[in-house]
Amino acid sequence: MRSWRSIKGDHAAAKPILAIIVVALLITSTVGAYAVLFSSPTKGLEAGDLAKVDYIGQFADGRVFDTSMWEVASDDDKYPKSLFFKLRGNETKYSPIEFKVGGYTMIPGFDQGVRGMKVGETRTFNVSIAQGYGEMNPDLKRTVQLEETLPLQTTMDKATFIATFGEEPASMKSVKHALLGINATVLSYTNDRVTVLYAGNHVGDTATVMSYDQRGAKGWTTEVTNMTSSSITVRHHLTEDDSFMVRGFDKVGLSYTNPSTRRSEVKNDFYVDEVDEDAGTFVMNYNSETTGRVLTFTVTLRSVA
Numbered sequence: 001m002r003s004w005r006s007i008k009g010d011h012a013a014a015k016p017i018l019a020i021i022v023v024a025l026l027i028t029s030t031v032g033a034y035a036v037l038f039s040s041p042t043k044g045l046e047a048g049d050l051a052k053v054d055y056i057g058q059f060a061d062g063r064v065f066d067t068s069m070w071e072v073a074s075d076d077d078k079y080p081k082s083l084f085f086k087l088r089g090n091e092t093k094y095s096p097i098e099f100k101v102g103g104y105t106m107i108p109g110f111d112q113g114v115r116g117m118k119v120g121e122t123r124t125f126n127v128s129i130a131q132g133y134g135e136m137n138p139d140l141k142r143t144v145q146l147e148e149t150l151p152l153q154t155t156m157d158k159a160t161f162i163a164t165f166g167e168e169p170a171s172m173k174s175v176k177h178a179l180l181g182i183n184a185t186v187l188s189y190t191n192d193r194v195t196v197l198y199a200g201n202h203v204g205d206t207a208t209v210m211s212y213d214q215r216g217a218k219g220w221t222t223e224v225t226n227m228t229s230s231s232i233t234v235r236h237h238l239t240e241d242d243s244f245m246v247r248g249f250d251k252v253g254l255s256y257t258n259p260s261t262r263r264s265e266v267k268n269d270f271y272v273d274e275v276d277e278d279a280g281t282f283v284m285n286y287n288s289e290t291t292g293r294v295l296t297f298t299v300t301l302r303s304v305a
Helices: 004-038 108-113 158-165
Strands: 050-058 064-067 097-100 122-127 141-145 147-151 153-157 174-176 183-190 193-197 206-209 220-227 231-236 247-257 264-276 281-285 295-304
Touching: 108 122, 108 295, 141 147, 147 153, 153 158, 158 193, 158 247, 247 281
Parallel strands: none
Antiparallel strands: 050 064, 050 097, 050 295, 122 295, 141 281, 147 231, 153 193, 174 183, 183 193, 206 220, 220 231, 247 264, 264 281
């Protein structure tokens, strides 16, 4: 039988070994905890990645202005479309878009909005005006009176006539006012001066103006509300509910200088905006419909390369 001193001696000898084991365990557990706490999770989308995404672009009212998805583009009941939404064709024309994150090919707000996403993730985010398509160009906004009274007979120069009626003048020619929809007759055209008589109109007459079906422009209705021996009054049937809801086509067009190219251009497509019944005005807005508006995107990341 071993003596008490022998057992005590063995115990004393074991102490250094136990200490080493304890220290080793502590180190192992500490390293493991560090690994758990500080190891990198699955990397999200970042600058330099080649991303492939599906997306839906919408305005604040939910109308879709663009998408990469056929099921969205083809379903107007579930996904109402904006004024200028254009179907690109059948389903073969719709597929995820591919772009390099940080490659300056997307608007800044979209590029920033997808960062950190993982494959299979769907994210909805807003893009501010500054991070989207920028502020509206005030030169592309034309303020019009909701009700306008004109002299029954008036004289103007040739340029004004063309801007008003959208065609060349000729004596005794019958024309129609492009914006008001009322009939007119050219009484005379000499030395660049055109005299016009707004004949053949009656109170209660209505007309559809600024429409062009081939461009999806439905325009709106005008009505002759009063006539005297010397004047004619016409009312545009527009309310505040029509703001950003009516598309028009101006065959004469609005001339402006493109700030990017510094060249003179003509805009024909526009939408009705800022209808103010109290002030008696509305705006024909020739800016792109995505300009000057907060945009909402719903994006699904399909793959990363």
